[in-house]
Amino acid sequence: MVNAKLSVIQGPASAGVEARKQPISILVLHHTASSLPSALDSLQGRSKGHMVGVHYLVSDEQPKARIFRMCPDSLAAFHAGKSAWGKFEGLNQSSVGIEIVNYDGNIHPYPKPQVDAVLALAQHLVTTHRISPENVVAHSDIAIGRKIDPGSLFPWEYFAANGVGAWPDAKDVQVFRILLKSKKLTTPEIQQLLRVYGYRLDDNSEKTLRLAIEAFQRHFRGSKVDGVADDETVAILQALVKKYRGVSPKTASPARSVKV
Ligand SMILES: [Zn+2]
Incomplete structure (x- = not known):
């Protein structure tokens, strides 16, 4: 329309x-x-x-x-x-x-x-x-x-x-935040989630991860753009992967789950 x-x-x-x-x-x-x-x-x-x-x-x-x-x-x-x-x-x-x-x-x-x-x-x-x-x-x-x-x-x-672009469901973010309190994700798990969602990390260096987190925050967490993957940032990422990439973040695998 x-x-x-x-x-x-x-x-x-x-x-x-x-x-x-x-x-x-x-x-x-x-x-x-x-x-x-x-x-x-x-x-x-x-x-x-x-x-x-x-x-x-x-x-x-x-x-x-x-x-x-x-x-x-x-x-x-x-x-x-x-x-x-x-x-x-x-x-x-x-x-x-x-x-x-x-x-x-x-x-x-x-x-x-x-x-x-x-x-x-x-x-x-x-x-x-x-x-x-x-x-x-x-x-x-x-x-x-x-x-x-x-x-x-x-x-x-x-x-x-208003029907343009992605945004996580607040309820999902809340649930992932609670889960993260008892068990943090590892760096490779966070890198994998970013890749599953769409971000291109050219390598597994700390610097690349920081820049990717910064880019992610600039879009989905504008109030805190510092490249640090705190619980709120990770929970937002997990909620987005769940909602738009149709996979449970725990088992997310870039090879089979990136849909375009
Ligand atoms: Zn531009």
């Missing part, structure tokens, strides 16, 4: 695009880290550096944010860069991207008109392309240690409550 509030303007053509060779499975959200004019410039290839592109750009204007379409969904745009999620790699080919004007979504809250515009657009995209909740991701989820957008202040819970 198309949201009546959704209004998309044809914007200038995005520079960094190419033919799409894979079906759309993922929606990636970004903050621009720049103003609207400079985001429009760089997306048209007018600034120095490598070529970037995106499908949609949502302004931070008040009282009404504008949504610019900068390339059709049928093309792949260069917004994800080196990235991985579940079995997917180099997500430009398998995703649609939305750039949201905000200098840093870890510092500046997203204004309501902008949130409403992004939500209406995202609802339309997940419905049109049948994108599953766990495949609505932050750039920071798919480029661990490299990206921090759209930031810990992005309203993921509100989006999930």
Whole structure:
């Protein structure tokens, strides 16, 4: 169903695009880290550096944010860069991207008109392309240690409550927290849960785990982004794996349980 509030303007053509060779499975959200004019410039290839592109750009204007379409969904745009999620790699080919004007979504809250515009657009995209909740991701989820957008202040819970993206059931989190009081998970168990959910940990080092936990918290526990896997963080992860990956976290095995 198309949201009546959704209004998309044809914007200038995005520079960094190419033919799409894979079906759309993922929606990636970004903050621009720049103003609207400079985001429009760089997306048209007018600034120095490598070529970037995106499908949609949502302004931070008040009282009404504008949504610019900068390339059709049928093309792949260069917004994800080196990235991985579940079995997917180099997500430009398998995703649609939305750039949201905000200098840093870890510092500046997203204004309501902008949130409403992004939500209406995202609802339309997940419905049109049948994108599953766990495949609505932050750039920071798919480029661990490299990206921090759209930031810990992005309203993921509100989006999930409105049909876009994943969020754990509070009751499950509570139950897992109680279980963790008597038995902590080991580091390999936590690494496995992150991988089952979709995060790509390139190795088993402490540093990689810390960065992955940080990315996870930026999405699912915005009030505490420190890379430390405390009970609340682990319980949220277990609840998400249970809800979206359809496996009991105790027996979760990446090889047979990562569904995409
Ligand atoms: Zn980004």
